[in-house]
Amino acid sequence: MPEITKTRGYAIGEMSKRTGVNIETIRYYERIGLLPKPDRTAGGNRQYNHEQLKQLSFIKRARGLGFSIREIRGLLAMAINTEFTCAEVHEITTGHLASVQEKIASLQRLEAVLQDMAAQCSKGDVPDCPIVDTLFELA
Amino acid sequence: MPEITKTRGYAIGEMSKRTGVNIETIRYYERIGLLPKPDRTAGGNRQYNHEQLKQLSFIKRARGLGFSIREIRGLLAMAINTEFTCAEVHEITTGHLASVQEKIASLQRLEAVLQDMAAQCSKGDVPDCPIVDTLFELA
DNA sequence: TATGCGATCTGTAGCCGCTACAGATGCAAG
DNA sequence: CTTGCATCTGTAGCGGCTACAGATCGCATA
Incomplete structure (x- = not known):
């Protein structure tokens, strides 16, 4: 046996x-x-x-x-109790999706600025850098 | 006066x-x-x-x-001492740019998965949800 | 059965980049 | 001089772990 x-x-x-x-x-x-x-x-x-x-x-x-841990707590509570509705889970997911999309958009704006700054740079060995200027001078 | x-x-x-x-x-x-x-x-x-x-x-x-604070420390040290080369600043910036781009890519993969999960969902009021199933069952 | 040694234990402190108090003062206008 | 907002120091908390120290467990081998 x-x-x-x-x-x-x-x-x-x-x-x-x-x-x-x-x-x-x-x-x-x-x-x-x-x-x-x-x-x-x-x-x-x-x-x-x-x-x-x-x-x-x-x-x-x-x-x-x-x-997030908080979101997982919610998902787990639903998954385990089975006293949840699919709609509730859907809401948490789409909420999270929206925040991911926001994060992507903001990082893409950031990317553009950084690319700009990097492109303006002469990469020379002089202490006169448009990147530093940008950070110091722009509002 | x-x-x-x-x-x-x-x-x-x-x-x-x-x-x-x-x-x-x-x-x-x-x-x-x-x-x-x-x-x-x-x-x-x-x-x-x-x-x-x-x-x-x-x-x-x-x-x-x-x-990051650490990166800013570096930028500030250069900006203030003026004993830096533009190339050094450029390096910090492009390094940061690369990490931003990585973050974007990984969030976009995430976005796709979340969209998939959300799309499969019936949004019904039953306790049987493909999202929960996905989280539980997939490797 | 003893031993050796890796796995695990608890507890606490640190990481980043803040934020939020409490309780004591500073300062400027009326 | 009083009122009342601004500022002070010091400490603790947030999320989501990670990293110890120092003690104990448990399993394979001699």
């Missing part, structure tokens, strides 16, 4: 390897209540189950997509 | 109004050595001169362009 409670759970290092989330960060997520407190071994080491592994992967992906 | 030491200097609030930099932030810049320690009145209030006003404006603009 194989496959009887083969998986005694994952140690924190295992969780880290599987999700790519730093060990310190995993403990940090626990501290701020983003990840539930796992079981402990007799000696006190954390033992995670598959559910918690899935949740950490969720967090990792959401963070990778730039969702 | 007018115009004899008319300008006794700027109080911190005046500096704040003229540059748009928060008062707390001005003191913070002083603390970290980004702005020189100004003169004080007999009572201990800060009194800035025109030079310092210009420098704070410089910092403000550079921050607005996304230069």
Whole structure:
């Protein structure tokens, strides 16, 4: 009879390897209540189950997509309670999308200014630089 | 005989109004050595001169362009000592430009994913959401 | 069974770039 | 002289981690 409670759970290092989330960060997520407190071994080491592994992967992906901890809290609450509506999730997502788009637009304006400044520069070895002038003189 | 030491200097609030930099932030810049320690009145209030006003404006603009404090330190050191070469300034600027461009590219990839997710969503009032599914299931 | 050593533990402090207090003063107008 | 806003110092907090120190755990080998 194989496959009887083969998986005694994952140690924190295992969780880290599987999700790519730093060990310190995993403990940090626990501290701020983003990840539930796992079981402990007799000696006190954390033992995670598959559910918690899935949740950490969720967090990792959401963070990778730039969702804030606060937003992830909201998404997780919905995903776990299953007392949410798809529309609510859609709202969080499009809200986040809008802020990403704003950030892109503002960075593109920035890019244009920096390119301008760089283009005006003679790259000479003299202490007279249009970039410094720009920063000092323009309103 | 007018115009004899008319300008006794700027109080911190005046500096704040003229540059748009928060008062707390001005003191913070002083603390970290980004702005020189100004003169004080007999009572201990800060009194800035025109030079310092210009420098704070410089910092403000550079921050607005996304230069880090560290980068600004470098730019300021060059701008003030005038022992810099234009090429050095150019290097800092193009380095910063490159990092801005990277940030734009990565946000655009993000945007695409978020748009995809949002588009797949039915926006229904059921607890079955492709966005949540995506976050949970995809590698 | 002892030992060695990597993994994990807790707790705390630091990073960046501010921001927000509290509680004590300064200063200028009326 | 009083009123009341401006400013002072010092410290703590934000988000989202990261980096220690110093102690303990747990598993493979001798």
